[in-house]
Amino acid sequence: MASINNAYAGLSGNYLFSEVARRVSAYRQKHPETEVISLGIGDVSQPMIPAVIRALHKAVDEMACAETFRGYGPEQGYGFLREAILNHDFLPRGVNIRAEEIFISDGAKSDIGNFQELFGEDAVIALTDPVYPVYEDSNAMAGRAGTRENGRWNRIVYLPCTAANAFQPDLPSVRPDVIYLCSPNNPTGTVLDRSSLTAWVNYAREKESVILFDAAYEAFIQDDSLPRSIYEIPGADEVAVEFRSLSKTAGFTGLRCGYAVVPEKLTARTKDGRLLSLHDMWLRRQCTKYNGCPYIVQRAAEAVFQPEAGEELAAALAVYRDNARIMLDAFRRMGLSAFGGVHSPYVWLQTPKAMPSWDFFDLLLERAAVVCTPGAGFGVSGEGYARFTAFNSPENTKKALERLEKAL
Secondary structure, X not given: OOOOOHHHHHOOOOOHHHHHHHHHHHHHHHOOOOOOXXXXXXXOOOOOOHHHHHHHHXXXXXXXXXXXXXXXXXXXXXXXXHHHHHHHHHHHHOOOOOHHHEXXXXXXXXXXXXXXXXXXXXXXXEEEEOOOHHHHHHHHHOXXXXXXXOOEEXXXXXXXXXXXXXXXXXXXXXXXXXXXXXXXXXXXXXXXXXXXXXHHHHHHHHHOOXXXXXXXXXXXXXXXXXXXXXXXXXXXXXXXXXXXXXXXXXXXXXXXXXXXXXXXXXXXXXXXXXXXXXXXXXXXXXXXXXXXXXXXXHXXXXXXXXXXXXXXXXXXXXXXXXXXXXXXXXXXXXXXXXXXXXXOOEEEXXXXXXXXXXXXXXXXXXXXXXXXXXHHHHOHHHOXXXXXXXXXXXXXXXXXXXXXXXXX
């Protein structure tokens, strides 16, 4: 009989969102006549913008002609998309990366889950708590998390983000090899300002740590003084990888496209002290394990970064921003403590009367047929909170809030 990767044996039985889906499915079986409204899993509700659909149709038509058909593409992405991203997302903000440092993929979740492969099994990992589960679980799967005790792994350095520190992680007292940061944060909806992000970059440079920076929700930032990219901070290209996604920016949750920026200056040490390029290692990894994002998807993604798409994208994002504002206002009107929701599509709600977050989840499902995401699923510091997303339709969002007001 084949032996398994024993690291998997220590994982919790269900991935957070699988458990949410299981409980919702059980409720629907008992109450088939009841409409369930989800403000939990962050899937989008608005259709893709016309500019993207036109590009997608054109690319599909190209695949029907021998002269324009495309087979295997470059594993790191087509040049036309890498250049479009560079010219739209980085150069206008004074970030001087190169197109060759941008790697196209099927989404930020895949990249974030896979990038940890480049680090040794004994690497020390630092995570904010609460945290997007993929950061923690992928390192546990790789065998570098240790054993799980009281909801935490004993070899991971946790950085609590609570109301007491305004959900801003403090610099760790124990030096980590790898630091995961997310801004705007999932799940708390809070944002790292320029001074906070500068402190992290300076810390990483001093300690020779690598920052894995998740910027999947940067499009929701409305204050131009807040950094959208870690590379707006001097020296970040020496210590940081940045991950971005078109899932929430342009509705690609089903089409799948994202990208990672791995600067050529970024290095890490081997056990014998040699410095190796993480850019070259990631290129090697992708060429070995990945055949590239489909051509038609990359052509659709290219359209996102064209000037004619600007107003269409802004209109779609405005729907979600308005939903977040309405949720935040409603919760505060109910006398509840709520955070985020301004530069983020997520509202982080403190449960009433310190109710455990899974109990709160069950209560909302039973009394209002509304789904949230329990904060405990994001880590120990998430207990006593719940995450609500702004990605449902305006009609459903308002209907859900009306139900919640009656239920609470």
